[in-house]
Amino acid sequence: MLFGVVLAITWLILLLRYPTRALPLSLAALAALATLAGLLLWQDARHNARLESLTITLRHDRQQCPAERPLYISLHNPQAQRLDRLDWQIEAWLPGESINLVQVHYDNPRYSLPQPLPAGQTWQDCLPLPALRRGYRAASLEYRATNLHGVFHNQ
Structure with a gap:
């Protein structure tokens, strides 16, 4: 913190004392910082678009899945x-409602992909239910994967 304050004061003094030399350097540094910030925002938006393009289907299915x-x-x-790694959380909703019925605790489980998923491939499995609020039947709820965190190959 102190180093940043000293650096800012030194830059301001140099800008006021030697404006013909410090101003072009300051503008070049500002342009470099703006370019770097724009590149980071673009990469983050691209990564989020990749995660959003994943097709995740969740449903309560006693026919295909074991009871546990x-x-x-x-x-x-x-x-x-x-897709090298993917972690997510599950939310449960009554159809047409907007209240998450999963009991929210600090230690809510994060589900994860057990192995990398090749391009164009589909992974299917059965998962345990998250802890639901009392009074709701698991079979009558809709489920969604949220809080996706993933890593794609060569990223």
């Missing part, structure tokens, strides 16, 4: 790159 893991998941990677 009744939540069926299907994850399709339409990207041209392998």
